[in-house]
Amino acid sequence: MKLTAEQIRSFHNSGFLAVAEPVLDGSELNRLIALYDRMFAEQAGRADGNQFDLAGPDSENEPARLSQILHPHRYFPELRGAYVDRLHSVAGQLLGPEAKTEIFHAILKPAGIGVRTPWHQDEAYWKPDRQYRSISIWIPLQIATEENGCLWFNDGSHEWEVLEHRSIGGDARVHGLELVDDSVIRHAVACPLPAGGFTIHRNRTAHYAGPNLTEAPRRALVVSSVLPDRPYPALRRFPWNEVKNTQRKMRAGGDAGSDHT
Numbered sequence: 693m694k695l696t697a698e699q700i701r702s703f704h705n706s707g708f709l710a711v712a713e714p715v716l717d718g719s720e721l722n723r724l725i726a727l728y729d730r731m732f733a734e735q736a737g738r739a740d741g742n743q744f745d746l747a748g749p750d751s752e753n754e755p756a757r758l759s760q761i762l763h764p765h766r767y768f769p770e771l772r773g774a775y776v777d778r779l780h781s782v783a784g785q786l787l788g789p790e791a792k793t794e795i796f797h798a799i800l801k802p803a804g805i806g807v808r809t810p811w812h813q814d815e816a817y818w819k820p821d822r823q824y825r826s827i828s829i830w831i832p833l834q835i836a837t838e839e840n841g842c843l844w845f846n847d848g849s850h851e852w853e854v855l856e857h858r859s860i861g862g863d864a865r866v867h868g869l870e871l872v873d874d875s876v877i878r879h880a881v882a883c884p885l886p887a888g889g890f891t892i893h894r895n896r897t898a899h900y901a902g903p904n905l906t907e908a909p910r911r912a913l914v915v916s917s918v919l920p921d922r923p924y925p926a927l928r929r930f931p932w933n934e935v936k937n938t939q940r941k942m943r944a945g946g947d948a949g950s951d952h953t
């Protein structure tokens with residue numbers, strides 16, 4: 693799979709790219725959907741803090757409104773497939789040959805009750821003393837529309853610093869982060885996709901997804917590709933992560949602080 697010169701230029705200018713050409717064919721989609729639904733039904737990774745509700749307090753008695761599984765291939769290795777290699781080759785065209793590519797997480801926006809994913813920059817979840825150079829590749833396993841929660845990106849925001857974030861709704865029990873002031877979002881672009889298409893964004897590109905207003909689940913997988921991180925060249929703090937007090941962190945024995953969503 694080869695990006696055009698125009699796609700590469702557009703990615704570097706805007707900090708995101710939507711590719712409608714599917715990286716998954718029909719049989720791969722069916723195989724992945726079956727695995728995906730089993731994985732979420734079984735809450736794979738819950739005991740390790742890797743399965744949790746991104747958008748709520750993540751209690752045991754309530755259905756997750758934005759269920760996430762980090763590193764899902766650790767629990768379901770069959771999730772891997774030739775598509776990861778194809779995406780690695782795409783990533784190499786943007787990051788160069790040193791990039792390492794792996795499945796990163798799965799996010800399920802359930803039918804009807806799936807809430808919005810507020811505007812955020814992924815780097816805000818990570819370690820403030822590291823400097824990152826990475827991309828996330830988001831792949832919907834069915835059509836992604838504004839109605840079921842396709843991604844939106846703010847054009848050019850990959851050039852921003854990491855802005856101030858907080859736990860969603862200011863509730864430190866919630867793992868998910870949001871920009872404290874989203875009036876900075878002035879160039880939002882919706883990226884609807886066919887099943888198996890994908891978007892690519894940088895570690896600081898501000899993005900959002902709406903609620904799932906449809907009667908079908910919105911399933912998405914995220915593959916990430918990273919260059920080696922380096923020490924951050926200045927003193928930096930992400931106080932929103934220092935005050936977080938999530939159930940997933942308790943389940944993980946206190947060590948689930950800086951994982952990505």
Ligand code: NI
Pocket residue numbers: 812813814899953
């Ligand atoms: Ni994100």
